Amino acid sequence: xxxxxxxxxxxxxxxxxxxRATLRYVxxxxxxxxxxxxxxxxFVVLIxxxxxxxxxxxxxxxxxxYHGGYEPLVGQQMTQAYASALHLxxxxxxxxxxxxxxxxxxxxxxxxIVMHLMRIFFTGAFRKPRDLNYYVGLTMLLIAVxxxxxxxxxxxxxxxxxxxxxxxxxxxxxxxLGASFATLVWDGQxxxxxxxxxxxxxTHVFILPAVLAVLITIHLVMIARPHHTQFAxxxxxxxxxxxxxxxxxxxxxxxxxxxxxxxxxxLMGGLIQINPIWLWGPYHTYEAxxxxxxxxxxxxxxxxxxxxxxxxxxIGGYTLIPNPFWxxxxxxxxVFGFLFAWPSIERRVRRDRRQHILLERPRDVPFRxxxxxxxxxxxxxxxxxxxxxxxxxxLGVPYETQVWIYRGLAIxxxxxxxxxxxxxxxxxxxxxxxxxxxxxxxxxxxxxxxGFSR
Numbered sequence: 332x333x334x335x336x337x338x339x340x341x342x343x344x345x346x347x348x349x350x351r352a353t354l355r356y357v358x359x360x361x362x363x364x365x366x367x368x369x370x371x372x373x374f375v376v377l378i379x380x381x382x383x384x385x386x387x388x389x390x391x392x393x394x395x396x397y398h399g400g401y402e403p404l405v406g407q408q409m410t411q412a413y414a415s416a417l418h419l420x421x422x423x424x425x426x427x428x429x430x431x432x433x434x435x436x437x438x439x440x441x442x443x444i445v446m447h448l449m450r451i452f453f454t455g456a457f458r459k460p461r462d463l464n465y466y467v468g469l470t471m472l473l474i475a476v477x478x479x480x481x482x483x484x485x486x487x488x489x490x491x492x493x494x495x496x497x498x499x500x501x502x503x504x505x506x507x508l509g510a511s512f513a514t515l516v517w518d519g520q521x522x523x524x525x526x527x528x529x530x531x532x533x534t535h536v537f538i539l540p541a542v543l544a545v546l547i548t549i550h551l552v553m554i555a556r557p558h559h560t561q562f563a564x565x566x567x568x569x570x571x572x573x574x575x576x577x578x579x580x581x582x583x584x585x586x587x588x589x590x591x592x593x594x595x596x597x598l599m600g601g602l603i604q605i606n607p608i609w610l611w612g613p614y615h616t617y618e619a620x621x622x623x624x625x626x627x628x629x630x631x632x633x634x635x636x637x638x639x640x641x642x643x644x645x646i647g648g649y650t651l652i653p654n655p656f657w658x659x660x661x662x663x664x665x666v667f668g669f670l671f672a673w674p675s676i677e678r679r680v681r682r683d684r685r686q687h688i689l690l691e692r693p694r695d696v697p698f699r700x701x702x703x704x705x706x707x708x709x710x711x712x713x714x715x716x717x718x719x720x721x722x723x724x725x726l727g728v729p730y731e732t733q734v735w736i737y738r739g740l741a742i743x744x745x746x747x748x749x750x751x752x753x754x755x756x757x758x759x760x761x762x763x764x765x766x767x768x769x770x771x772x773x774x775x776x777x778x779x780x781x782g783f784s785r
Contacts, residue, residue, distance in 0.1 A: 366450055387418065388532070392528050396408060401609050428601050453699070479628060484531060488611040488612065490624075560690050634713040635662040637719060638734060638741065697756035697757050705748045
């Protein structure tokens with residue numbers, strides 16, 4: 332069948348050589364490479380469920396009286412955006428399933444990108460010639476976080492309204508341009524107008540998904556073009572790739588993963604409740620709740636806003652840099668700035684400008700692994716600080732006490748993580764598995780795939 336298809340394509344398009352090369356493309360066989368595919372297939376589910384939701388959602392801030400299927404809110408004033416979200420949840424067949432599946436897919440999409448990024452960082456997959464593709468992946472993560480923020484902001488419930496209020500305050504804190512930028516985006520003062528909801532809707536449904544689709548395509552092409560990376564197991568060199576060919580082995584496995592990811596997300600959407608907007612109620616500027624928490628991928632930004640001391644830059648009675656700037660803008664810029672700059676930093680430190688296909692185990696580069704662990708520990712500490720108010724409600728730990736504890740931990744823990752990680756890596760390198768007592772000593776090394784080699 333494949334030969335007949337190849338002959339037919341060659342006779343009509345002359346592309347059989349391209350098809351042959353594609354079908355014979357080799358993928359290394361290692362579980363960690365599936366993290367990127369999970370992100371890809373979560374994006375596919377997002378596109379499918381998002382298309383369904385867009386058919387019923389009304390991006391309007393106009394006031395209306397609710398007369399839908401959720402009786403506790405019948406007769407209340409709310410925006411058409413919130414009313415349409417309730418209509419999706421209670422009146423549209425499979426609407427709640429699609430909305431919850433979409434939400435779970437968004438969470439899995441971001442967490443898969445983050446884990447994929449960590450695998451790339453700690454194994455050195457960002458080295459030349461893949462540094463440009465590494466930047467593409469970081470850009471996708473940035474856009475995915477913004478896309479998720481816009482997604483749950485569209486619902487206009489109490490949770491999303493408070494999130495938009497925080498976003499508006501952070502936008503205002505931009506030096507010099509803050510007021511003009513916030514007014515332009517929100518079409519006036521907070522909470523904005525119909526134009527603002529329309530802009531959010533268009534950006535979330537059309538613009539950012541299209542940008543992500545283009546970046547994903549570029550990312551996949553740039554992975555395949557210089558050949559896939561692989562771990563240094565027996566028979567693996569910088570000049571070859573050992574693994575499974577595209578057809579039939581890897582293609583069938585990949586289709587199976589697609590169906591598994593989609594099935595798991597649909598099951599989660601049907602069985603695990605998430606973001607019950609009918610419990611939060613419609614957003615009004617005079618209402619707030621201590622229970623408001625964003626999705627996990629924004630927890631680190633909330634934590635940064637809470638940990639920053641009350642510090643403004645004021646000159647001549649004019650506040651040049653308001654306090655929200657430090658945690659809401661400077662902190663994420665510093666984290667992503669470090670990630671974007673790291674390939675250049677490591678090239679200078681290691682003086683290595685060669686091209687690489689073979690990956691490195693984290694233990695083999697203690698400096699990189701220790702620095703990565705320190706940065707991750709710092710961000711994780713700030714992330715947990717974002718839940719300080721919930722810890723106060725659930726455990727009774729004073730909020731101010733938690734803030735000071737987290738401030739201290741954010742300074743101390745990264746240094747501890749760096750020292751411990753570097754020592755562990757150096758010990759593991761020094762104590763590779765050794766068998767035999769006679770001379771010469773036979774050193775047996777265990778590869779990432781589980782096999783042993785001398």
